[in-house]
Amino acid sequence: MTTFPPGTFTPAPGRGSLGRMLFAHARTEAMLTLRNGEQVLLTVIIPLALLVALSVMSVIPMPEPRVGSATARIFALAIISSAFTGQAIALGFDRRYGVLKRLSASALPRWLLVAGRVCGALVVVALQIVLLAVTALVLGWRFPLAGLPWVVLLIVLGTLTFGALGVLLGGALRAEIVLALANIIWFVLLMVGGVALTVPVGFVHLLPSAALAQALETSVVHGTAPGAGPVAVLVAWGVAAGALATRTTRLT
């Protein structure tokens, strides 16, 4: 028989500080992503390899300056990989293993459950971008510094929009279906969604992937503000996906 000294479990309830909860949750999310081999392959290795390939090989047509254009497009891909595909798959399996229910049962407020995931995703995206940017600079990318605030803004906006889409997918369907769909959509967006190539078909410009790639190209290559059109497309997708996801996302 195990005995416990009297008073061991005497109630002393209370909620932890919001800052500490947010930090602990965001750190956990980022740590688990970076520890997952498949996630690292998807979010780091593949974008890095494609950046090098697009920059040095002229198989795929790319506007000049070649490295700059490639960098902008790979930034977009990295955001889609991490915020959309990675987030959707992680959420699908987190639901399967009951972690959302577990955390909802703790003192963590619901809004913080979302905020922690967003911050975790932003941390991972920031690391991806730094790694890709350093590689691009080595490959000869010349970044017009005037574009920095725009690039940062677009990265945050892209992460939020694709994060909302990822939650929409990962929060409603079974984990295996999420896994398959999230990877297929990633591949389709990369090839014909205006990420790797500029697709001269009208409706493609209305996809969030094309909008993000186009907006980033403007700011990364020319250092100027992105056009209102692509930004509006991103915001519209993000708002619609977020609004829908709050209705469809299930804890388990």
Next chain:
Amino acid sequence: MWGDGDRIGCLTVSPNPQPAVEVSGLVKRYGSKTAVDGLDLIAQPGAVLALLGPNGAGKTTTVEICEGFRSADDGTVRVLGLAPGDEALRPRIGVMPQGGGGYPGIRAEEMLNLVAACAANPLDPKWLIEVLGLGGAVRTPYKRLSGGQQQRLSLACALIGRPELVFLDEPTAGMDPQARRLVWDLVTALKHDGVSVLLTTHLMDEAETLADDVVIIDEGRVVAQGSPAELTANRPDDQQLRFRARPGLDLSLLSAALPEGLKVREAARGQYVVEGLIDPQVVSTVTSWCAQQGVLAEELTVAKRSLEDVFLDLTGRELRS
């Protein structure tokens, strides 16, 4: 200090302290199926209440409504005097959902640290990991823990924030006997320290060992409630004589030989039960009848009804589909 004495003193001063959980007229439907059908229960503060019932009786639905995970279709639920969904309530309660819950890739201590970060005065996660026997699996990701280990981690998550009230939904499901014993010791310690416990189980011995109050539910309704002693020892003539013998014996002669008011039946294959006021004369009648039949009565025992008998009498002996 919240010793037992203080708590009893408090109860004497205030004859009607606020219940830990108060459910009245609770109804929950899933489509055309009524899972909970007008259920009432009161869990007293600082006591252990066991919600006992067969699978599908509505135990988990009831508990999940109390925890705020599901909404009720009708009736009222107050938990520590608050509505179940109240944000102010969650830091005060500890929840162990059925089947646990954790990030697939997280290690036990990381998960417990995360939940501990949500509490103002958490227990020491390292200590709790050791107490629950998870110290040997510190580097194992959650998805590779055994079912019993996941359950124990889930219990740790329920207790880490030093709650006033804990909900344990089938806390020992999938555990080996040692782990089960540990959970029982923990629940006992919680009660001694003044924590209110509401647990669900379909294990009679668990309810009988741990609970101050047992609520037996079936098909979403309360079919009996009371302390284990009240439920099992209501009348002096409510006794049983049990024995094992060859299956299929003809009981008509024995039935005729027994005094008025006693009933005999073959409760299970080869397991015979005589119910009523069992005195030495009855035992003698049974053994001499056995001798006439040329059978040896094995494992002959006289006992009061167990909680299992009460449970089976109330919820039926047939397997449910």
